[in-house]
Amino acid sequence: MSAGNSAAAHAAQVGRGRLWQRLLAGAGYITPGYAQAQQQARSWGEGAVGEAWTKKLLAPLAGESWWVLHDRRIGDRANLDHVLVSPCARLVVVDSKRWRADWPVRMARGRVCRGPVDVTEEVAKAGRLAEWARQTVGAESVLPIVAVHGAPVAGGGFQEGTVAVLPADRLLAELRSIAGQQDPRAEELAAKANRLLPRYVQ
Template sequence: MSAGSSAGQRAAALRAQAVPRGLKRRFLAAVGMDREGARLAAEARQWEAGKVGEQRTAAMLTPLGAEGWAGFYDRVIPGLDRANADYVLVSPGGRVFMPDAKMRHGRARIRVVAGRLMHGDVDEDRQIDGVLTEARFVGQTLGVPVTPLIAVHIAPVDGGGFILRGVPVVPADRLVELLRRNAGVPDPAAARTMWLRADQKLPRYVEGGGR
């Protein structure tokens, strides 16, 4: 399964649900008052933006394959209900990283206010908690520390990037540079062991079914 597949599947399902069915919904849609349809369509747009962000990030990560990195996309996170890892990367040194791509409009900056992640005046701090939790569960599954990162598309990031509660938050175009700097000393045996473990213990995610 390629990057963004599960987000695309979720968006398509929401689009289908947004189509008015039944006399009442069709009437409300005709007079511009189908609030449920509007909610579903708005949620679908968020998932569609997520799909684009994941695909852009995957394209940025492609050169790492020639440098000995392994990438796994849309993988189940054991122990977290309906959660999936957009990317799990294993470096040539056997280190494990989990970048999380975020598409945010450029009318406001990504910044830290009073210790919380903000996009302009919108509180985004749940994103930090989310990636920390996902990395912890994947780390427990693989038996190694896992480093989460947040890569932001479009919106500018204060200072060209910062670390909040141990999570690097960087503009997407700095992600590959950051990964290369933290890849560790090459260790082909350790890297191969970790590739195999990740592929075995993190099944492919299927929207609606988990696996």
């Protein structure tokens, strides 16, 4: 399953809503629940596009001794957009976000905001999932990254707790800067990640 497929499938599933909601919508009456389902579907659809864009950005790393895994499951229902192992055996977990271009992403009073919306919890969740992945595969450390498509990111990127929040166009340069020297443990770590973080199937 390619990156973004689980998000796209979820978007389609959520967007359909319940049968009675679809029938009412066909008759011109939109229930609050159906409207909410449509909004959620749009959000998941945008997420799927962001994941696909990030997958394309990461493609060159496959020829640079990186291991790159996309759309991986952790636990019963959570998924990791992109899991990478660097040549120096460092685990990296990238969470893709596609956010509206007219809402800058910035720190404000100790909170992460995109325009007027507080997204601190979304960023913190990316950090928690990355740490969970680290524990699952037994890596020594993990670098969680939120890669932002669309919206400008203040200062060209910033750190919130353990999580690096970066504009997507800086992602590749940031990863290359931490590639380090080839470590024979990297292949073993990548094999464990591939086995213990299976492909996400919606």
